[in-house]
Amino acid sequence: MRNDQYTVVDLGPEGPSLGDMDVYSGTAVKDGKAVGRGGGTCQVVHVKGAGLTSQCQLTMEVAQGSVTLQSLWTPNPAARGRAGGTGRRAGRRCPRPPRPPPGNRPRGCGW
Numbered sequence: 001m002r003n004d005q006y007t008v009v010d011l012g013p014e015g016p017s018l019g020d021m022d023v024y025s026g027t028a029v030k031d032g033k034a035v036g037r038g039g040g041t042c043q044v045v046h047v048k049g050a051g052l053t054s055q056c057q058l059t060m061e062v063a064q065g066s067v068t069l070q071s072l073w074t075p076n077p078a079a080r081g082r083a084g085g086t087g088r089r090a091g092r093r094c095p096r097p098p099r100p101p102p103g104n105r106p107r108g109c110g111w
Contacts, residue, residue: 001038001060002027016052020044028060036062042073 003026011019025039038060046053054073059066 001058002029005039016044016047018044018047022054028062036060040069045072 003024005026006022006024009021009023011017011021020043022042023039024041025037027034028036028038038058040056040058042054042056044052045055056069056071056073058069060069
């Protein structure tokens with residue numbers, strides 16, 4: 001996904017804290033070409049010292065249907081995966097866990 005809108009909602013104390021959110025939208029891209037649109041959020045759900053855990057959700061619409069990705073974003077990539085989709089992607093799972101990109105924004109499965 002190539003983001004075109006992005007903002008951070010900083011709740012509570014300044015800096016990372018419970019409830020803070022990243023909100024974004026953009027274009028779904030395959031082989032360098034736009035194939036759909038989507039958007040999502042990541043919200044901090046646990047803070048322990050400098051360690052954060054965020055719950056992330058992203059929904060994309062493409063010609064074949066829509067797909068929703070959901071994960072707990074932590075330093076452990078095995079904890080992330082796709083929730084499901086529609087059309088020909090209904091009931092499918094990621095072949096590998098998504099990798100966290102810069103800025104704590106989720107990244108979905110490869111197409």
